[in-house]
Amino acid sequence: MKSPVNPLPNRTEISQLGEFGLIDYLTKNIRLQNSTSLKGVGDDAAVIAADNRQTLVSVDVLIEGVHFDLSYTPLKHLGYKAVAVNISDIAAMNGKAEQIVVGIGLSNRFPVEAIEEIYEGMMLACKRYQVDLVGGDTTSSHSGLFISVTVIGKAKQEEICYRGGASVGDLLCVSGDLGAAYMGLLLLEREKAAFKANPDMQPDLEGYDYILERQLKPEPRTDVVEMLKQAGIKPTSMIDISDGLASEILHLCKASSLGCRIYEDKIPMDAATLTMAESFRIVPTVAALNGGEDYELLFTIRQTDFEKVKAISNISIIGHFTEQSGIAEMVTTDNQLIRLTAQGWDALKNSEEDKKADL
Amino acid sequence: MKSPVNPLPNRTEISQLGEFGLIDYLTKNIRLQNSTSLKGVGDDAAVIAADNRQTLVSVDVLIEGVHFDLSYTPLKHLGYKAVAVNISDIAAMNGKAEQIVVGIGLSNRFPVEAIEEIYEGMMLACKRYQVDLVGGDTTSSHSGLFISVTVIGKAKQEEICYRGGASVGDLLCVSGDLGAAYMGLLLLEREKAAFKANPDMQPDLEGYDYILERQLKPEPRTDVVEMLKQAGIKPTSMIDISDGLASEILHLCKASSLGCRIYEDKIPMDAATLTMAESFRIVPTVAALNGGEDYELLFTIRQTDFEKVKAISNISIIGHFTEQSGIAEMVTTDNQLIRLTAQGWDALKNSEEDKKADL
Numbered sequence: 001m002k003s004p005v006n007p008l009p010n011r012t013e014i015s016q017l018g019e020f021g022l023i024d025y026l027t028k029n030i031r032l033q034n035s036t037s038l039k040g041v042g043d044d045a046a047v048i049a050a051d052n053r054q055t056l057v058s059v060d061v062l063i064e065g066v067h068f069d070l071s072y073t074p075l076k077h078l079g080y081k082a083v084a085v086n087i088s089d090i091a092a093m094n095g096k097a098e099q100i101v102v103g104i105g106l107s108n109r110f111p112v113e114a115i116e117e118i119y120e121g122m123m124l125a126c127k128r129y130q131v132d133l134v135g136g137d138t139t140s141s142h143s144g145l146f147i148s149v150t151v152i153g154k155a156k157q158e159e160i161c162y163r164g165g166a167s168v169g170d171l172l173c174v175s176g177d178l179g180a181a182y183m184g185l186l187l188l189e190r191e192k193a194a195f196k197a198n199p200d201m202q203p204d205l206e207g208y209d210y211i212l213e214r215q216l217k218p219e220p221r222t223d224v225v226e227m228l229k230q231a232g233i234k235p236t237s238m239i240d241i242s243d244g245l246a247s248e249i250l251h252l253c254k255a256s257s258l259g260c261r262i263y264e265d266k267i268p269m270d271a272a273t274l275t276m277a278e279s280f281r282i283v284p285t286v287a288a289l290n291g292g293e294d295y296e297l298l299f300t301i302r303q304t305d306f307e308k309v310k311a312i313s314n315i316s317i318i319g320h321f322t323e324q325s326g327i328a329e330m331v332t333t334d335n336q337l338i339r340l341t342a343q344g345w346d347a348l349k350n351s352e353e354d355k356k357a358d359l
Numbered sequence: 360m361k362s363p364v365n366p367l368p369n370r371t372e373i374s375q376l377g378e379f380g381l382i383d384y385l386t387k388n389i390r391l392q393n394s395t396s397l398k399g400v401g402d403d404a405a406v407i408a409a410d411n412r413q414t415l416v417s418v419d420v421l422i423e424g425v426h427f428d429l430s431y432t433p434l435k436h437l438g439y440k441a442v443a444v445n446i447s448d449i450a451a452m453n454g455k456a457e458q459i460v461v462g463i464g465l466s467n468r469f470p471v472e473a474i475e476e477i478y479e480g481m482m483l484a485c486k487r488y489q490v491d492l493v494g495g496d497t498t499s500s501h502s503g504l505f506i507s508v509t510v511i512g513k514a515k516q517e518e519i520c521y522r523g524g525a526s527v528g529d530l531l532c533v534s535g536d537l538g539a540a541y542m543g544l545l546l547l548e549r550e551k552a553a554f555k556a557n558p559d560m561q562p563d564l565e566g567y568d569y570i571l572e573r574q575l576k577p578e579p580r581t582d583v584v585e586m587l588k589q590a591g592i593k594p595t596s597m598i599d600i601s602d603g604l605a606s607e608i609l610h611l612c613k614a615s616s617l618g619c620r621i622y623e624d625k626i627p628m629d630a631a632t633l634t635m636a637e638s639f640r641i642v643p644t645v646a647a648l649n650g651g652e653d654y655e656l657l658f659t660i661r662q663t664d665f666e667k668v669k670a671i672s673n674i675s676i677i678g679h680f681t682e683q684s685g686i687a688e689m690v691t692t693d694n695q696l697i698r699l700t701a702q703g704w705d706a707l708k709n710s711e712e713d714k715k716a717d718l
Contacts, residue, residue, distance in 0.1 A: 020701075038413065042614075043522050044451035044598060045417035045512065054397065055414055057511060058404035059494055061462040065501040092403035103420040103462070103507040135418055141505065142424040148462040148496075148507035152416060153404065163402050239403060255401075342379075 012112040014140070022112065022138060026119045030133055034098045036154065037132040046134035048099060048152060054160065056153040058089035064144040072188045072203075075114055077216045078147070079121025085242065086151035087129050088220035088295045092240035093162075095155030096222070099134045100126065103148040105141035118147070129222060159229075161238040161299065164255030170236050170300040172252075172260060172319040173309060175224045177268040178245055179284055182291025183276040184208070184215025190280075210272045218295040224315070225297070231308045235299035244292040247342040249328045252300065259327040262319030262340075289330075290343045371471040373499070381471065381497060385478045389492055393457045395513065396491040405493035407458060412513040417448035419510075423503040431547045431562075434473055436575045437506070438480025444601065445510035446488050447579035447654045451599035452521075454514030455581070458493045459485065462507040464500035477506070488581060518588075520597040520658065523614030529595050529659040531611075531619060531678040532668060534583045536627040537604055538643055541650025542635040543567070543574025549639075569631045577654040583674070584656070590667045594658035603651040606701040608687045611659065618686040621678030621699075648689075649702045 017025055027041045039047035048055075062068060062082050070078075083100060090097040102122065106115060115138070126133055131151070191203040205212060220240075228235065237256060239248045245267070253260050267288050277284040288294075300321060301309055309315055328340040376384055386400045398406035407414070421427060421441050429437075442459060449456040461481065465474060474497070485492055490510070550562040564571060579599075587594065596615060598607045604626070612619050626647050636643040647653075659680060660668055668674055687699040 039521070044448040045415040045454070045510075047452070047519060048414040048416060050409065050411055050413050050516075052409055054409050055407040055511070056404040057407060057458065057460055057494060057509070059460040059462045059496050059507070059509060061464055061496045061498050061507065063464050063498055063500050066464075066499055089403040093406070095404070099416065101416055101418040101509055103418045103509075105420055105422050105425075105505055135416060137418050137420045137507075139420050139422055140425055141422050141503070143502045144500070146464055146500065146505060148418070148420065150416070150418060150460055150462075150509035151404075152414070152511075157409075160406060162398070 010113055014108060014110070014112055014115070017112060019138065022115070023136070025112070026116065027133070030123070032132045032134070033130050034132050036098055037134055040132060040134040041136065046099065046101065048134070051154070053154040053156050056090050056093050056095045056155060057150065058086060059148060059150040060086050060089065061146060061148045063146045069192070070145070072192055073216060075117035076121035076124070079118035080125045080217055082147045082149050083122045083125035083131065084218050084220050085295060086149045087125070087131060087222065088240045088242070090151055090153035091220050091222050091225050092238050092297060093153070093155060094159050094225055094235065094238060095153040097129060097131050097151050097153040099132050099152040101135035101150050102133060103136065104138045104146070106145045107141050107143055110145065129220065159234065161235045162255070163237055163239050163252055165237040166252060166256040166258055166300040166321045167236060168258060168321055168323050169303055170321045171303060171306060171309070171317050172249070172262060172298070172300055172321065173315050173317050174241070174245070174268065174296055174298050175221050175315055176294070176296040177270045177273065178241065178294050178296060179277070179287035179291050180211045180214035180270050180273045181218060181293035182287045183273050183280070184211035184213070185293070186280055187211060187276065188215065208272070208276070210270060211276055215293065218293065220295055221297045227312050231312055233301055233305045233308050235301055238297060238299035241294045241296045241298055242292055244290040244343070245298065246289040246328070246340040248298050249340060250342050252298070253326055253328050256321070257325045259322040259324030259329070260319055261322055261329045261331065264330055264332045266316055266318040268316040289340065369472055373467060373469070373471055373474070376471060378497065381474070382495070384471070385475065386492070389482070391491045391493070392489050393491050395457055396493055399491060399493040400495065405458065405460065407493070407511060410513070412515050413519065415449050415452050415454045415512040415514060417445060417510050418507060419445050419448065420505060420507045422505045428551070429504070431551055432575060434476035435480035435483070438477035439484045439576055441506045441508050442481045442484035442490065443577050443579050444654060445508045446484070446490060446581065447599045447601070449510055449512035450579050450581050450584050451597050451656060452512070452514060453518050453584055453594065453597060454512040456488060456490050456510050456512040458491050458511040460494035460509050461492060462495065463497045463505070465504045466500050466502055469504065488579065518593065520594045521614070522596055522598050522611055524596040525611060525615040525617055525659040525680045526595060527617060527680055527682050528662055529680045530662060530665060530668070530676050531608070531621060531657070531659055531680065532674050532676050533600070533604070533627065533655055533657050534580050534674055535653070535655040536629045536632065537600065537653050537655060538636070538646035538650050539570045539573035539629050539632045540577060540652035541646045542632050542639075543570035543572070544652070545639055546570060546635065547574065567631070567635070569629060570635055574652065577652065579654055580656045586671050590671055592660055592664045592667050594660055597656060597658035600653045600655045600657055601651055603649040603702070604657065605648040605687070605699040607657050608699060609701050611657070612685055612687050615680070616684045618681040618683030618688070619678055620681055620688050620690065623689055623691045625675055625677040627675040648699065
């Protein structure tokens with residue numbers, strides 16, 4: 001008789017392979033892509049070649065039940081996203097991600113096939129963004145799944161963009177559009193709730209590809225970093241939007257000891273986001289300001305770079321920096337001036353419910 | 360009325376500070392020690408200066424209930440150990456650890472004071488080994504505590520020791536002594552079981568300082584790396600002992616496609632380890648071979664370096680490399696030849712019980 005707890009047709013227990021067997025199995029197909037990756041998986045540490053560029057390092061942790069819900073997150077997407085959000089951090093420094101090391105903890109309710117799916121997703125993101133997986137630690141946990149990815153990137157000293165470099169009058173720009181990832185999350189949560197109420201119901205996700213992709217498979221804007229470089233623009237400050245526009249603007253303000261004023265009608269939003277926000281009776285701007293997980297780049301440029309940035313597609317100028325230290329304001333479409341507060345995604349809040357209550 | 364679930368006199372909920380408040384609070388006292396640490400906590404990524412040395416990167420994950428038991432592991436020790444075991448990985452490459460980034464997941468049963476303890480332990484190890492904490496991601500989890508530390512080190516190209524560089528006839532050396540960390544673990548488990556059976560009982564840990572320290576507060580052997588350098592010895596291969604001597608020897612054999620023969624009477628053991636093993640009726644050699652967590656360095660040297668290595672205190676020559684690819688043997692004290700198998704600590708085994716059953 002087949003085990004009733006077997007969710008996949010082929011289930012190999014992780015304990016059958018053991019730690020070293022699992023590492024061999026998962027990493028056997030890794031081909032290093034970067035010339036700086038001298039030694040990958042298989043020793044006490046990976047070795048990355050010295051060159052004349054500085055090293056950039058960042059870590060992001062994804063935890064089941066906090067950052068993702070396995071009832072609607074495919075494992076492959078999860079692996080992809082874990083790598084993508086880290087590459088985004090390096091892009092936000094105006095650098096190029098070249099290596100990652102991965103720490104995974106998972107309980108034995110997951111078979112080898114599940115962790116293989118996660119690795120496949122990670123390798124897909126690695127391939128797309130030319131990043132090498134050079135090390136890792138995979139271990140059992142008593143409950144749940146967590147993924148910790150550390151990314152190592154490079155940038156020339158003079159190219160690095162910090163959060164704190166803006167001056168008064170600098171223009172605030174954002175790539176792509178905002179709020180869609182949050183709309184995707186709300187849609188997935190709605191369908192999950194409907195499914196719980198009536199398990200015979202099929203989830204209604206047709207026609208929502210864009211907002212779902214934005215939530216489940218975000219792409220780091222390495223293309224924007226490249227386009228800015230091609231255009232001869234070095235942002236005076238930069239950050240990626242993981243927590244929501246408002247929170248990230250306040251980070252830039254704090255780091256530069258300046259203020260910022262943005263204009264509601266300049267905030268870029270996709271039509272799909274607007275439609276979905278309407279059906280949820282949410283003000284779309286609120287989704288952009290506080291929703292988070294868009295992984296677009298938010299950056300400031302000198303006013304003298306105005307014409308250059310206008311020539312790049314998919315970049316919106318949404319405001320400018322002011323002398324009012326720490327104060328970020330928004331001019332609304334009906335010409336009110338409101339103060340922005342950081343109500344974005346905060347992983348230390350007690351639950352998703354708290355987070356939504358803030359919106 | 361005071362809450363009955365309050366385990367510490369001062370309990371600050373993590374949600375009171377929020378993610379950014381917590382980061383500010385925990386990192387406010389960090390002073391960067393290495394000239395290569397250009398930018399630490401506070402931006403999208405840390406920045407590490409380019410120089411003519413290669414970069415070494417390694418990650419280790421510690422999970423509650425798998426790698427540590429909070430009923431007898433002080434949080435400060437846990438933080439210290441999480442950093443120490445990572446520094447050990449860089450030492451095993453013959454390099455110097457200079458930076459760490461930290462990913463922590465913890466449930467809201469932990470107050471801010473608990474995570475502060477963990478950070479204090481991490482900072483203590485950082486200070487002792489001149490390592491800078493340059494980044495991190497702290498987030499809530501639904502259950503348990505996990506710590507993922509990624510360490511970044513440096514070494515000159517010609518100094519790096521890989522696992523696979525040994526030749527036939529090379530001498531196998533080990534620093535310090537083995538088996539004590541495992542004896543410390545067994546002692547702590549015994550006292551925990553006794554306490555469970557009778558909560559009025561006081562744990563009997565008097566006089567066991569050495570084996571307890573080896574388990575709870577291991578020290579990476581950066582001093583050995585330094586002494587070898589001073590003596591003009593470059594190991595032909597090197598690894599640190601995290602899983603037990605047998606498993607690590609097999610790693611070196613596999614990486615160099617050679618075999619190894621060791622001598623039981625040469626394995627260094629402390630008197631405290633021998634005494635404790637006797638009281639547990641365990642063959643001490645088994646604790647050394649399979650116990651793990653000693654974090655000593657295991658390395659090979661050319662025979663021509665024999666006199667040089669003999670002049671260094673606390674290094675034992677325990678065997679030599681042979682032509683028999685993948686085969687590691689031990690000559691026992693009664694002159695039997697037995698084959699070594701990897702039965703060390705495997706974090707993917709289902710439980711502590713399994714692990715002990717293997718010994």
